[in-house]
Ligand SMILES: Cc1ncc(Cn2c(C)c(CCOP(=O)(O)OP(=O)(O)O)sc2=O)c(N)n1
């Protein structure tokens with residue numbers, strides 16, 4: 199007899215989902231029992247870590263990742279991770295164990311009350327099957343839906359007595375299903391779009407995370423080079439869609455209406471690909487576009503297209519559309535953009551290391567194809583100015599700005615990219631939100647280099663307090679945290695450094711160690 203559990207694991211195998219991230223409770227044990235030897239379970243000590251690892255893994259593999267949480271409490275602990283995954287278009291299948299069907303009505307302990315409401319609106323679909331026999335179809339639907347455009351997290355609440363029930367023979371058909379999304383523009387639409395770009399006197403390209411998710415960076419380069427157009431990265435960037443060393447690269451757009459229009463001033467056509475229009479952050483009112491500018495957005499997300507406050511939009515496969523446009527546009531007659539001004543390397547030997555000096559040392563010492571998972575929130579701008587990211591999948595940041603992403607996501611990314619070095623750059627405030635990730639890294643020997651930038655304060659909030667003229671705000675300092683002791687407590691090798699030579703030596707050691715390690719580096723706080 200094929201049980202619901204047997205068929206579910208077969209479905210997961212067919213989708214290549216053989217890694218399960220999770221933190222179990224009694225409701226989850228029947229799903230996990232007789233755990234198949236061709237699967238691996240990555241235990242997180244907190245559900246925020248579990249979903250963060252799954253998010254990093256899903257984004258780096260480009261395939262659905264499964265995270266199994268404990269009923270309502272586990273789901274609640276993961277909600278910050280849902281926010282990041284939702285904004286990142288991350289294909290996550292999140293399951294939570296539900297109480298036994300015979301008791302749910304009495305709401306005993308561990309009942310996930312109104313389970314499907316809990317994760318909304320941060321999921322594409324949320325479901326608790328009416329019958330045990332419906333679980334395989336629900337899992338099949340969840341796996342397909344999480345990956346179909348726009349990708350995103352889905353949630354299943356499954357009563358724990360369902361797993362041992364027999365699967366209906368007809369549900370075995372689910373194993374054969376293949377679901378593909380089309381998504382290229384028809385030739386006429388491509389030609390019309392290309393013609394509009396060719397007619398533009400001064401086009402500019404703004405790229406978002408879905409270009410990197412589609413691994414379409416090279417098509418964006420070809421299009422920018424043929425159009426001889428400068429390229430900005432869309433604001434609040436959770437990924438790097440264009441080589442920062444390319445002469446057309448201009449940098450990360452500041453995340454306010456007024457600043458974006460100022461930076462794009464003089465352009466008559468703004469082509470946005472793979473990003474919402476726009477993921478603003480600070481409120482600095484101003485024109486949504488510079489005078490005389492038109493905007494065209496290419497997005498995989500119908501809602502992004504529908505909610506944009508200006509311009510035209512095309513919904514489709516971002517990679518296919520960029521590739522077709524790069525083939526269709528003419529070689530522009532104008533001069534190619536001149537390379538941007540890159541800040542000089544920070545001076546060595548300062549009494550207290552500047553963040554810029556740490557970033558420069560990492561950029562110089564790390565392999566060129568290293569991957570940075572960032573949560574040092576006051577140094578984002580400096581990273582985009584200084585770091586040389588050239589390959590797809592070189593940078594990740596929590597897409598909803600929800601802290602607690604980087605440390606676990608770095609583990610997920612490293613599991614997905616064993617041949618590239620993953621470096622988590624985390625502020626001494628952010629490092630506390632999913633600090634349990636250090637234990638999982640140690641237990642599974644995932645060789646992430648965790649760099650904790652210790653400036654003793656919530657730096658980004660200090661900047662915001664200034665911008666918002668919010669004076670005399672409490673709770674902005676985080677002094678006296680000993681990350682070396684914390685890391686050692688979780689079984690991780692760790693070192694504290696105060697000088698650039700000591701940092702360089704420790705960082706070089708960590709890069710070669712082949713096992714996880716943490717470096718706590720004291721940096722001078724300064725307003726970005
Ligand atoms: C889950 C969560 N809680 C709180 C915040 C608010 N927050 C907080 C608390 C920040 C300070 C982070 O400080 P840090 O030490 O990690 O980095 P910097 O000192 O470089 O800013 S930035 C920010 O948006 C958040 N984004 N996400």
Ligand SMILES: [Ca+2]
Nearest residue numbers: 625626627655
């Ligand atoms: Ca800090």
